[in-house]
Amino acid sequence: MAESSQQHIDIHVEFSGGAELLFDKVKEHEVKLSHDNNPWTIRKLLVWIKENLLKERPELFVQEDTVRPGILILVNDADWELVGELEYEIQNKDRIIFISTLHGG
Amino acid sequence: MPVACRMCGGPAVLKRPKTGDAVCKDCFFYAFENEVNYTITNGNLFKRGDRVAVGASGGKDSTVLAYILKLLNERHDYGIELILLSVDEGITGYRDDSLETVKRNQHQYDLPLKIVSYEDLYGWTMDAIVKQIGLKNNCTFCGVFRRQALDRGAMLLKANKIATGHNADDIAETVLMNVLRGDIARLRRCTAITTGAEGGLPRCKPLKYTYEKEIVMYAYFKKLDYFSTECIYSPNAYRGHARTYLKDLERIRPSSIIDLIHSGESLSIKKDVKMPVQGTCTRCGYISSNAICKACTLLEGLNKGLPKLAIGKSNKSRRLLDAASQSSDSTNEKTSPKEKKKDVTF
Numbered sequence: 001m002a003e004s005s006q007q008h009i010d011i012h013v014e015f016s017g018g019a020e021l022l023f024d025k026v027k028e029h030e031v032k033l034s035h036d037n038n039p040w041t042i043r044k045l046l047v048w049i050k051e052n053l054l055k056e057r058p059e060l061f062v063q064e065d066t067v068r069p070g071i072l073i074l075v076n077d078a079d080w081e082l083v084g085e086l087e088y089e090i091q092n093k094d095r096i097i098f099i100s101t102l103h104g105g
Numbered sequence: 106m107p108v109a110c111r112m113c114g115g116p117a118v119l120k121r122p123k124t125g126d127a128v129c130k131d132c133f134f135y136a137f138e139n140e141v142n143y144t145i146t147n148g149n150l151f152k153r154g155d156r157v158a159v160g161a162s163g164g165k166d167s168t169v170l171a172y173i174l175k176l177l178n179e180r181h182d183y184g185i186e187l188i189l190l191s192v193d194e195g196i197t198g199y200r201d202d203s204l205e206t207v208k209r210n211q212h213q214y215d216l217p218l219k220i221v222s223y224e225d226l227y228g229w230t231m232d233a234i235v236k237q238i239g240l241k242n243n244c245t246f247c248g249v250f251r252r253q254a255l256d257r258g259a260m261l262l263k264a265n266k267i268a269t270g271h272n273a274d275d276i277a278e279t280v281l282m283n284v285l286r287g288d289i290a291r292l293r294r295c296t297a298i299t300t301g302a303e304g305g306l307p308r309c310k311p312l313k314y315t316y317e318k319e320i321v322m323y324a325y326f327k328k329l330d331y332f333s334t335e336c337i338y339s340p341n342a343y344r345g346h347a348r349t350y351l352k353d354l355e356r357i358r359p360s361s362i363i364d365l366i367h368s369g370e371s372l373s374i375k376k377d378v379k380m381p382v383q384g385t386c387t388r389c390g391y392i393s394s395n396a397i398c399k400a401c402t403l404l405e406g407l408n409k410g411l412p413k414l415a416i417g418k419s420n421k422s423r424r425l426l427d428a429a430s431q432s433s434d435s436t437n438e439k440t441s442p443k444e445k446k447k448d449v450t451f
Binding site: 079 | 333334348352
């Protein structure tokens with residue numbers, strides 16, 4: 001099957017504020033998500049991140065089906081609470097940033 | 106479809122946890138800075154001519170605090186002098202990196218910086234303390250020593266006030282912990298916006314009503330340079346549980362944090378409840394509810410090679426230390442090699 005630009009979306013995922021410690025201290029990730037018939041939501045992305053990027057202690061990043069309380073999510077520099085949280089439909093070229101508020105100085 | 110800012114109608118970037126309002130970046134900055142200014146002026150935190158040591162760890166809270174105090178001092182002409190004050194606990198691989206951040210902040214905000222170390226003040230680094238006592242209870246040493254270290258550093262700087270970056274989440278957490286521990290004396294003190302005026306220098310918390318979420322968002326949007334880390338020695342388990350519980354509550358009802366602070370502030374203690382009398386340490390002069398303060402007791406334990414005896418109830422540890430010093434005085438006239446004791450004058 002030939003790959004066309006419609007069959008995946010490219011997004012930028014970033015971890016900071018200490019969240020990167022769970023990802024081998026790698027902050028920025030360019031991610032290609034293959035497109036099936038169902039849209040990619042944050043809910044789905046969290047599962048994908050847990051399975052593909054997360055390196056340790058998953059309970060410090062996800063809890064049940066959502067992100068651990070105290071980790072903020074920004075979608076294109078806006079609070080995810082404004083765009084539908086878990087149900088937000090991810091678009092091609094989105095920038096999704098996870099910032100932990102749980103770490104000290 | 107972007108949500109509109111409640112204040113100006115522009116594209117919102119943040120849902121404010123305190124109010125639930127959606128706000129745009131500029132209106133968020135405006136509200137955030139105005140609210141901290143309100144906290145400062147309403148609580149009379151500063152007087153013209155004050156020399157204020159800003160506790161700076163390189164983390165998000167203290168970085169935002171240093172940035173905003175500098176900004177507000179200029180904008181509203183508080184007429185205060187600001188100095189960054191950092192404590193080096195002597196934890197290799199933890200504090201080194203964050204102190205580098207503070208050193209950059211010094212140039213970014215054009216503020217003088219002073220670093221005081223546990224090693225200089227007490228003769229012990231946290232690395233050396235952990236080597237002695239292991240990974241249990243080391244937070245007790247660190248917490249007690251840090252409190253005094255800030256005071257001593259500030260006095261060296263001839264500052265007359267200390268400002269710390271404690272935020273609303275920190276205070277709510279502390280209220281919760283003091284309730285859980287039944288620590289009435291601390292419960293009453295912990296919500297005060299200015300404390301310590303009786304003994305050490307007065308310390309104030311200009312971010313007392315500021316949510317952690319907003320501090321992090323403010324630092325993010327302002328692109329402030331801060332360092333996030335976790336201490337390599339201990340997760341401070343008790344506070345960790347309180348924090349997780351609070352974060353869970355916040356998700357269900359964001360006002361929980363401010364509500365908890367309000368509860369702490371509104372508590373009144375019955376007159377017949379016996380409270381510890383705050384005096385001063387007979388050894389170092391620091392504020393203490395016992396004849397010898399916790400830092401001196403801990404230090405004495407360390408220097409006598411009995412570090413664990415100083416953990417727990419003060420009276421009990423005092424007796425054990427006295428007993429230990431009597432027996433060691435009679436058997437050992439010479440100063441033991443462990444006695445790398447520093448004079449603690451305050």
